[in-house]
Amino acid sequence: MAGIVGYGAYIPRYRIKVEEIAKVWGADAPSFKKGLMLREKSVPGPDQDVITISVEAARNAMKRAGVSGAKVGAIYVGSESHPYAVKPTGTAVAEVIGAVNDCHCADLSFACKAGSEGMFLAYGLVKSGEVEYAMGIGSDTSQGAPGDALEYSAAAGGAAFLMGLKNVVAEVECQYSFMSDTPDFWRREYMHYPRHGGRFTGDMAYFKHVRGGVEGILKKAKGKPRDFKYAVFHQPNGKFPMKMAKDLGFSDEQMKTGLLVPTLGNTYSGASPLGLSAILDEAKPGDRILMCSFGSGAGSDAFIFTCTRELPKVQGKAKKTRDYLDTNPFYLDYGTYVKFRRKIRKNVED
Template sequence: MVGIIGYGSYVPRYRIKAEEIAHQWGKNAETIKRGLLLQQKTVPGLDEDTITISVAAAKNALKRAGINPKEIGALYIGSESHPYAVKPSGTVVGEALGIVPDFHTSDFEFACKAGTEAMFVSYSLVKAGVVKYAMGIGADTSQGAPNDALEFSASAGGSAFIFGKENILAELLFTHSFTTDTPDFWRREGAFYPHHGGRFTGDPAYFKHVQSAAKAILKKSGYLPSDFTYAVFHMPNGKFPLRVGKKLGFTNEQMKPGWVVNLMGNTYSGSSPTGFSATLDIAKPGDLILLVSFGSGAGSDAFVFKVTEKINEVRDKAEKVREMLADNPIYLDYGQYAKFREKIIMNE
């Protein structure tokens, strides 16, 4: 039996409301909020990046796992905002957590699904018996160009998952990955902001890949949508995950606990992992959870988890996602936001 032995998330305290961004660019906030189902998004502090978010999420995962960090044999971090172009985030995170030096690490990048890639590889290494424990992290300080639809969603946060064979809180029963060459969203080397294909990001990209991965894992597992207590789909905005879930036969009630996007925005590599973390925060032993990520470019990773009795023992050992979302947020105006996200050109 292989599964998650510890999980944890991190949500920055800074927020910007959809009204503030809409006001800046002369857009109608109500239309945006109704169209994208987004109220606000998280913003990283000036001293926060993928590395600091990963460390904070991983510390919460270690609290729940209760293991010696030295026993972690592999650490993978998925992000599209690694602070260095050359120098792995995993080296810094491994040092900060005390995992160094006897471990394997690598940084992953696959748009919004790099986090579930890290989870998939961590699970596989533990299953193969190569390492005792492996940690997969999805974290981002996402970039959205000014006055682009992405500016209302691109946010910051992340989640970490430690895989092992003993003291499992959620057994990983099935996985399936679905990948094609689909140029729906990209960022070239050296470019500051990503580009996307507008409506092309919908049907041929998000919906095709999420539906295909979900249908394949349902077939592989033999489960029906009604067998699952909860389902989490990647959240590029509020609307897409609810729509794809409905198409697949899931209800809003199944998706509600993991649907954090309206308060948090799209944390890219941390998006569906944080929705999954919020779902584990309220899950009960025996619950089946479907997790399907999506990364532009494009691909989806699907997972079927079964929650165990262990969840009741470890759940309260670290702060929960909804608690962090509610915990005394600091709201920024657009000028402060532009400074925080380094959108202002300064003299060197």
């Protein structure tokens, strides 16, 4: 059965606390922390972007898979923050892992579910026998306008999943997608920052589509929430996925391993893939995982994975997600943060 043969995560080392952002804008940090269930977020270094994050996540996935890059026949990178408007991110990833030249490559976008789109395509190609191995990556250096609520959560990170048929560590048992044309969050061409519909992003967007994805896959798989050891949903903040879980009948225990957002922030296309990678770091053979992404615009991709006896053999072959998240972070003040994120307007050098 087709599934994940290698997975990898990457999270930059820099962090900024909610209090540091709130004090600049005269906002009430405790209410943001309580309302969003968010304490701090990751920030990309000045020399990091979606290409560098995708490469590091892909390298970790390849270390775990232990296969030659030349066997990877397709690479898909989903993101809202590709460094180039025209020129792919995936070609750089392919060069680094040695997947050139016999490789199909594309960059994807669908707000925060672009990463799970890549996983879906990679899985489909492998399952059909079109390619031996295919990689799906979700990665972002998320944008949030200064002073906007998104600035407290928009973070950086990514995860990569190599799909294959041999030595599968987590089989894809079932997949289901749910979508509608819902303008809850968007970024027009040439705009630096996205805009959103405020409260409209809740019931009509996130909750409707995650519910649609989860209920749809449970119906397809003839399953119930209690059948799963772990569940991970898109996590724009801490509150949304936990409320969704409660409404759908999932427990805090099922959610806690994949819930990274309180200290990571919202890594957009990387959010549910990073949650999945954190779960795979801890899961045991036989454990079942339900993952459901969400992308504004709007839609969700749901997967059911079953971990195999191969999983424990690869967990220690690359740095774990929590190692990146919890070990020796560097905290930034707001001034350094806006410099790193290039929010300061400067004269162009000659």
